[in-house]
Amino acid sequence: MQKHTITAIICLAGALVASAIAGASFLSMRTPDIIVRGPGVTEVKMLSDWFPGIKGTAGDTEVYVMKGADDGESMLVLGGTHPNEPSGHLSAILLIENAIPKTGTLYVIPRANNSGFTVNDPQEGSPQSYTIQTPSGPRWFRYGSRATNPIDQWPDPNVYIHASSGQTLSGSETRNLNRGYPGRPDGTLTEKVCYGIVQLIKQQNVTITVDLHEASPEYPVINAIVAHPKAMQLASDTVLGLEMQDIKISLEPSPVNLRGLSHRELGDFTDTLPLLMETANASQGRLRGRTDAALVLTGKDKWYVRAAKLGRLYVPYDEKGHPIEERVGRHVTAIGEILNSWNLENPDKPIEIENLPGYEDLQTKGVGAYLLPIPAK
Amino acid sequence: MFFIYLAILAVVLALTVWVLFDTKKLSLQVTAAMVIVPLLLRLLMIK
Numbered sequence: 081m082q083k084h085t086i087t088a089i090i091c092l093a094g095a096l097v098a099s100a101i102a103g104a105s106f107l108s109m110r111t112p113d114i115i116v117r118g119p120g121v122t123e124v125k126m127l128s129d130w131f132p133g134i135k136g137t138a139g140d141t142e143v144y145v146m147k148g149a150d151d152g153e154s155m156l157v158l159g160g161t162h163p164n165e166p167s168g169h170l171s172a173i174l175l176i177e178n179a180i181p182k183t184g185t186l187y188v189i190p191r192a193n194n195s196g197f198t199v200n201d202p203q204e205g206s207p208q209s210y211t212i213q214t215p216s217g218p219r220w221f222r223y224g225s226r227a228t229n230p231i232d233q234w235p236d237p238n239v240y241i242h243a244s245s246g247q248t249l250s251g252s253e254t255r256n257l258n259r260g261y262p263g264r265p266d267g268t269l270t271e272k273v274c275y276g277i278v279q280l281i282k283q284q285n286v287t288i289t290v291d292l293h294e295a296s297p298e299y300p301v302i303n304a305i306v307a308h309p310k311a312m313q314l315a316s317d318t319v320l321g322l323e324m325q326d327i328k329i330s331l332e333p334s335p336v337n338l339r340g341l342s343h344r345e346l347g348d349f350t351d352t353l354p355l356l357m358e359t360a361n362a363s364q365g366r367l368r369g370r371t372d373a374a375l376v377l378t379g380k381d382k383w384y385v386r387a388a389k390l391g392r393l394y395v396p397y398d399e400k401g402h403p404i405e406e407r408v409g410r411h412v413t414a415i416g417e418i419l420n421s422w423n424l425e426n427p428d429k430p431i432e433i434e435n436l437p438g439y440e441d442l443q444t445k446g447v448g449a450y451l452l453p454i455p456a457k
Numbered sequence: 458m459f460f461i462y463l464a465i466l467a468v469v470l471a472l473t474v475w476v477l478f479d480t481k482k483l484s485l486q487v488t489a490a491m492v493i494v495p496l497l498l499r500l501l502m503i504k
Contacts, residue, residue: 084481091477091490099497106504199504231502235462 109208110198113221115190116452118177120146120435127189130283131276133265138232139273141194143280144176145187146433152184153287153422153431156280156352157415158342159189161257161291163196163224164206166376167359167407168292170221170447174412174437177452184431187286192277193257195232195269197224206363210373212404213446216453223376226364227255233269243267245339258291261345281350287431288314288418289352291342292411294361297384297393297402304330305414306356308347315355317421322414325439329414357414359407360395367392377404409442463500470496 117124123145128135130143159172172190179186191197200206200223211220230236233255240254241247243264253259255270263274281289288311295302307315312333319331334343334354346354362368362384363376369383379401388397395402416436423430437450473496477489498504 084483084486085478087483088478088486091486092474092493095490095493095497099494102494103498103501103503106498231504234459 105208106199109200109222109224112191112197113209114219114454115142115144115173116177116454117144118179118452120178120180120186120433121176122147127273127276127280130279131265131272134269134272134276137269137272138195138198138229139193139269139276141189141191141273143187143189145185146176146179146181147185148181148183148432150183153426153429154185154187154284155415155419155431155433156187156189156277156284156286156289158192158277158289158291160191160197160224161193161342162226162293163191163193163222164201164204164226164364165292165294165361166210166221166223166363167294167361167404167411170212170404171292171408171411171415173221174408174447174450175415178435178437178450179433180435182432182434184287184433185284186431186433187280187284189277192291193224193228193270193273195228196226196255196257197222199225199229199231201225201227205371207371207373207376210376212377212448212451214448214451214453219448219451219454223363223373227252228257228270230255242340243271244345247337247339249340256340258293258342259340261340261342262349278346278350281346281352286350286352288422289342289346289354290415290418291354291356293356293358294364294407295358296365296367297360297362297395297397298365298367298387299358300394301332302358302360302394303328303410304332304358306332306334306343306358308334308343308354310347311343311353311355313425314353314418314421317425318355318414318417321417321420325413325417327410327413327439329410355418357411359410360397360402361407362402379403379407405442405447408447409437409439412437412442413439466496466500470500 128140160169236251240249260274263271343356
């Protein structure tokens with residue numbers, strides 16, 4: 081056998097070993113984190129129950145239904161629209177494991193882009209998961225990609241054309257769930273998931289929809305509520321309620337010309353009142369240093385501290401960072417305030433949900449204190 | 458479109474393996490081996 085043939089065999093064997101090791105790591109991302117059914121959960125359905133077109137696909141996702149004793153209005157909370165924005169996913173899980181609706185119905189989708197939880201964004205060095213200590217032991221949660229897994233929707237076009245408006249965006253945005261609303265039944269997987277969420281809202285006549293996000297500290301829309309014009313009264317009342325609790329938050333109108341986003345299209349195409357909320361997440365920012373699970377949980381990053389001193393950020397940033405307790409606390413407390421505001425304006429058709437973790441309690445006890453033990457198999 | 462891209466991928470992977478065994482330059486063989494990894498993972502729809 082010639083020398084170059086021997087080296088070729090060695091190189092090929094090396095490639096196969098590297099592929100096997102990397103492949104095993106990538107495949108492990110398809111194991112979802114565990115969500116425990118809390119005392120308020122009455123039923124767990126799938127999004128395909130509202131739109132069968134996604135049944136059996138990676139886009140189909142769990143919908144936790146939490147019905148109160150009395151019928152009333154309803155709220156839908158979307159976590160994990162962008163799986164690299166962990167406070168949205170965790171806040172949704174905290175609702176599932178703690179909230180007890182008294183009047184009305186709460187729908188929670190903790191993995192709105194289920195496919196996005198099965199992959200990381202390339203070249204970002206993101207962790208595949210992060211762990212939170214709870215009284216019953218550690219629990220891990222998935223950190224995913226901003227967009228649908230390319231394995232599930234490939235190839236990307238050069239230019240993404242938003243179907244209902246004709247708006248053009250970068251081709252990779254075709255896998256961004258929050259650019260695909262109102263979706264299409266015969267579109268891409270991402271558009272089908274958007275369509276499924278719209279069908280849920282229409283068929284259940286959902287009163288309020290809250291889409292939970294995070295933003296890079298250098299992004300202007302941060303620590304903010306973005307509201308469709310018809311939800312502006314509700315949002316402004318919520319901001320006042322949060323300010324009364326000394327939680328600073330800005331109110332942004334949904335841009336008319338930025339299409340495909342939940343706060344725009346859900347308001348235009350359904351009767352729901354759509355709101356989107358943002359907290360500060362360094363682990364998705366462009367200015368960050370080392371990216372690991374600690375950054376996801378603490379938000380501590382010396383480069384962001386430096387950027388803040390240079391006046392480059394839209395949130396205060398110091399050595400304390402922006403821990404997950406603060407970010408989840410903002411989301412959960414804001415949801416409570418949205419409900420308070422709704423009930424003040426609509427006392428005849430309230431949505432009453434009890435047992436929501438409080439902001440101060442989350443800061444002192446931590447998120448783990450509100451996560452339930454995983455039942456033994 | 459998906460299957461067309463997959464077929465293109467299979468052809469590129471086959472050509473890369475062919476180069477790996479055809480060339481006598483070690484540096485090119487190592488490069489080909491590195492190129493094989495992402496091509497193979499996508500062909501198997503893992504990454």
